[in-house]
Amino acid sequence: xxxxxxxxxxxxxxxxxxxxxxxxxxxxxxxxxxxxxxxxxxxxxxxxxxxxxxxxxxxxxxxxxxxxxxxxxxxxxxxxxxxxxxxxxxxxxxxxxxxxxxxxxxxxxxxxxxxxxxxxxxxxxxxxxxxxxxxxxxxxxxxxxxxxxxxxxxxxxxxxxxxxxxxxxxxxxxxxxxxxxxxxxxxxxxxxxxxxxxxxxxxxxxxxxxxxxxxxxxxxxxxxxxxxxxxxxxxxxxxxxxxxxxxxxxxxxxxxxxxxxxxxxxxxxxxxxxxxxxxxxxxxxxxxxxxxxxxxx
Amino acid sequence: xxxxxxxxxxxxxxxxxxxxxxxxxxxxxxxxxxxxxxxxxxxxxxxxxxxxxxxxxxxxxxxxxxxxxxxxxxxxxxxxxxxxxxxxxxxxxxxxxxxxx
Numbered sequence: 001x002x003x004x005x006x007x008x009x010x011x012x013x014x015x016x017x018x019x020x021x022x023x024x025x026x027x028x029x030x031x032x033x034x035x036x037x038x039x040x041x042x043x044x045x046x047x048x049x050x051x052x053x054x055x056x057x058x059x060x061x062x063x064x065x066x067x068x069x070x071x072x073x074x075x076x077x078x079x080x081x082x083x084x085x086x087x088x089x090x091x092x093x094x095x096x097x098x099x100x101x102x103x104x105x106x107x108x109x110x111x112x113x114x115x116x117x118x119x120x121x122x123x124x125x126x127x128x129x130x131x132x133x134x135x136x137x138x139x140x141x142x143x144x145x146x147x148x149x150x151x152x153x154x155x156x157x158x159x160x161x162x163x164x165x166x167x168x169x170x171x172x173x174x175x176x177x178x179x180x181x182x183x184x185x186x187x188x189x190x191x192x193x194x195x196x197x198x199x200x201x202x203x204x205x206x207x208x209x210x211x212x213x214x215x216x217x218x219x220x221x222x223x224x225x226x227x228x229x230x231x232x233x234x235x236x237x238x239x240x241x242x243x244x245x246x247x248x249x250x251x252x253x254x255x256x257x258x259x260x261x262x263x264x265x266x267x268x269x270x271x272x273x274x275x276x277x278x279x280x281x282x283x284x285x286x287x288x289x290x291x292x293x294x295x296x297x
Numbered sequence: 298x299x300x301x302x303x304x305x306x307x308x309x310x311x312x313x314x315x316x317x318x319x320x321x322x323x324x325x326x327x328x329x330x331x332x333x334x335x336x337x338x339x340x341x342x343x344x345x346x347x348x349x350x351x352x353x354x355x356x357x358x359x360x361x362x363x364x365x366x367x368x369x370x371x372x373x374x375x376x377x378x379x380x381x382x383x384x385x386x387x388x389x390x391x392x393x394x395x396x397x398x
Contacts, residue, residue, distance in 0.1 A: 019353060073333060080317055089319075146316045149334075292321055 108268025
C-alpha cells in the first residue's frame with residue numbers, strides 16, 4: 001500500500017501488523033508518537049519516585065513503589081514497539097537524554113508536598129487515561145494490544161490517587177489546604193496536557209488513526225469526568241471562567257500554549273534536574289547491562 | 298533476542314498475543330514475562346516463543362480450485378428441499394412403511 005491507500009485503509013478502521021510493509025511517513029509518525037509516550041512513562045515516574053522515601057505510611061510507600069514499577073514496565077513495553085518500528089531502545093534513550101525528543105509537559109514540574117502526589121496520581125493519570133483509551137483502537141495493532149494492559153493498570157493508579165486525596169480531604173484543615181494548593185499548581189499544566197485545539201482532521205496523528213480522538217475532545221472529556229469530582233470534595237478549580245454551558249460544552253480560560261511549548265521543548269522548571277538524574281542512573285547501571293549481555297553470550 | 302509472549306487469562310481459554318520483550322536468554326525472558334504479565338495473577342499460563350520460531354502466514358484462505366461447498370455450513374441449503382418434502386407429505390403421500398400391505 002502507498003501512503004494514500006494506507007491512509008484510506010486506516011480511516012476505515014483497518015489495522016496494520018508489525019512486519020507489514022509501512023510507508024515511511026506512517027512509520028515516522030508512529031515512531032514519533034510512540035517514542036514520546038515511552039519517554040513520558042519513563043520520565044513520569046521521577047516526580048513520584050521523589051516521594052517513596054517520604055510516603056506517610058508503609059502501605060502508601062508500597063503502593064507508590066508498585067505504581068512506579070508499573071510505569072517503568074509501560075516504558076519497557078512501549079520502547080519494544082518502537083524497536084520493531086526500526087529505532088533501537090538505546091537510540092531512544094540517547095535522544096531523550098540529549099533533549100532531542102520530548103516527554104509530556106506534566107513531568108517537567110516539581111512536586112512540593114504529598115498533596116501533589118495525590119493530585120498527580122488522580123488527575124494527571126486521569127488525563128493520561130483519556131489519551132490512552134483513545135489508543136486502544138490504534139491503527140498499529142501491536143501498540144493497541146499493549147495499551148490494553150497499560151490502561152488496565154492505570155485504572156488502579158487513579159484509585160490510588162483518589163484514595164490519597166480522599167484521605168487528606170477527610171483529615172485536617174492543613175491537609176485539605178495541601179490538596180487545594182496542589183490542584184492550583186497542577187491546573188494549568190493539566191489544561192495544557194491534551195495539546196492545542198487543532199481540529200482532529202488536521203492532526204496527522206488522527207489522520208493516520210494512531211489516536212482516535214482530537215485534542216479538544218479529550219480535554220472536554222477530562223473536564224466532564226473530573227471537574228464534578230473535584231467540586232464535590234469542596235475543592236475549587238483556579239479558573240474563574242470555568243463552567244459547563246447548557247449544551248454540555250465546558251468553557252474555560254485559554255490554556256497557556258506558550259508555556260506548553262516552552263516546557264516540552266526542554267525549558268520546564270525541573271527538566272534539567274530530571275534528565276540529569278536519568279543520565280546519572282544510566283551511567284551507574286551500565287555495568288549491569290554489560291554483565292547480563294556477557295552472561296548470555 | 299526478541300521473544301513473543303502469549304497469555305492465557307483463564308484455564309481453558311485460548312492463548313492470545315500479549316506483546317514482545319527483549320531478553321538475552323530464556324531464563325531472563327521468563328523472568329521478564331512473569332513481571333509483565335503475571336505480577337497481579339492476571340494470567341493462568343504464558344507461552345514464551347523466540348520470534349524467529351514463529352512462521353507468519355498472511356491471507357491463509359485456501360481458494361478452492363473446484364466447488365467445495367460441501368466443506369462449509371453454507372454449502373447445505375436445505376430450505377427448498379425441506380419445503381418440497383413437507384409438501385409431498387401434505388399432499389397425501391404416505392411415508393414409506395405406512396399404509397402398505
